[in-house]
Amino acid sequence: MSQGIIDNLVAELTRLPGIGRKSAQRLAFFILSMPANEAKSIADAIIRVKENARFCSNCYNITDSDSCAICTDSSRDKTSICVVEEPSNIIAVERTKIFKGLYHVLLGALSPLDGITPDKLRIDELIQRIKRDGIKEVILATNPNTKGEMTARYITELIKPLGIEISRIAYGLPIGSDIEFADEVTLSKALEGRRTL
Numbered sequence: 001m002s003q004g005i006i007d008n009l010v011a012e013l014t015r016l017p018g019i020g021r022k023s024a025q026r027l028a029f030f031i032l033s034m035p036a037n038e039a040k041s042i043a044d045a046i047i048r049v050k051e052n053a054r055f056c057s058n059c060y061n062i063t064d065s066d067s068c069a070i071c072t073d074s075s076r077d078k079t080s081i082c083v084v085e086e087p088s089n090i091i092a093v094e095r096t097k098i099f100k101g102l103y104h105v106l107l108g109a110l111s112p113l114d115g116i117t118p119d120k121l122r123i124d125e126l127i128q129r130i131k132r133d134g135i136k137e138v139i140l141a142t143n144p145n146t147k148g149e150m151t152a153r154y155i156t157e158l159i160k161p162l163g164i165e166i167s168r169i170a171y172g173l174p175i176g177s178d179i180e181f182a183d184e185v186t187l188s189k190a191l192e193g194r195r196t197l
């Protein structure tokens with residue numbers, strides 16, 4: 001049955017978030033019309049990310065080697081850390097082109113009711129980095145929602161005794177939102193207008 005392979009591709013594509021049956025059909029027929037090498041490079045990229053992606057041993061960004069591209073970039077300010085919840089948040093902050101330091105990914109946000117206690121996040125690792133690497137400034141860019149705020153407050157209490165500069169992005173970001181979906185202008189303002197804690 002010749003329709004089978006297209007149906008199969010449509011079914012696979014509908015697994016992706018935000019892709020309903022109609023979008024999946026459009027994508028499937030688009031892929032069908034693509035040059036074979038282009039379609040193959042999409043498939044290869046998916047396989048490569050699943051086989052090689054791991055967390056950076058320093059900041060927990062996604063990488064395919066021990067340290068990520070940001071941690072190994074000698075032009076970045078190694079005394080400043082921007083703390084985010086997820087690796088995808090780094091892409092959002094990078095788009096603003098304002099922050100030139102390093103990142104630290106917590107891999108989540110505090111949510112005690114869901115069992116996400118501080119030991120489940122990369123908070124200890126953050127404190128160790130601050131002490132070990134002579135960090136002078138920490139910017140808390142956790143999401144402006146309840147969990148993100150709770151996480152920022154918890155980390156602030158831990159960092160304060162270390163006597164370094166701590167700030168929290170706030171200005172311009174709608175409460176209850178996710179920085180991943182903030183547009184560049186809004187997130188730029190939030191970074192520039194960060195307040196010292």
Ligand SMILES: [Zn+2]
Nearest residue numbers: 056059068071
């Ligand atoms: Zn890294």
